[in-house]
Amino acid sequence: MVQTIRIEAAARGRAGKGAARATRREGLVPGVVYGAKKEATLVAFDPRDIMKEMHKGGWQSHLYEVAVKDGPTERALMRDVQFDPVTDRPLHIDFQRLAPGARIRVKVPVAFLHEETCPGIKTGGVLNVVRREIEVMADVDTVPERFEVDLAEAKIGDSLRWSAVKDSFGAKPVITGRDFVVATIAAPTVVEDAVAAPPAEVQATKQKAPAAAAAAKAPAKKK
Incomplete structure (x- = not known):
């Protein structure tokens, strides 16, 4: 079975773009845990923890325990990560909360x-x-x-x-x-080295060349 990975998070008090920018200025990545018919939990992560998971590969099929400091531990899937187009730093992360017995x-x-x-x-x-x-x-x-x-x-x-x-x-x-x-x-791909036949024009030129040379060597007729 798939391994459950624990990831630490801090609680965030406010939603919105301004609050997210403030979280980033603190050196953290804002995120949210949603789903299972419960209220969304606003969280923030250490960017090093997020990049560690990104480098593993297959993160969309990993199960996570999002351990919120002084709050609940949420069982979730990492669903989406937004990155800065210039620096490639994570900007926001979404986790989907899992209900027991859900598919x-x-x-x-x-x-x-x-x-x-x-x-x-x-x-x-x-x-x-x-x-x-x-x-x-x-x-x-x-x-x-x-x-x-x-x-x-x-x-x-x-x-x-x-x-x-x-x-x-x-x-x-x-x-x-x-x-x-x-x-x-x-099946393996076999590449054969084929020598291309010279174009018809080249062949014709080659055939005319000896005749032209012979004509040049022939003595001129006296008038």
């Missing part, structure tokens, strides 16, 4: 097993990843950390589909009605 829509990364021993790859094929993440509906308490696809028997030309996922943990893909492709083992 949530998340993107789960895909991991490919036994790539080094895959028969198709060993014979020159290439792993063509169609979906590095799969968006699913999953129970809050059983969100998988990743989906695994085994390549141990995959050969050139094979397609690995949703049905090839080893364990979906009860998650249901948002794509319905078809067994969609996650990856394929593509």
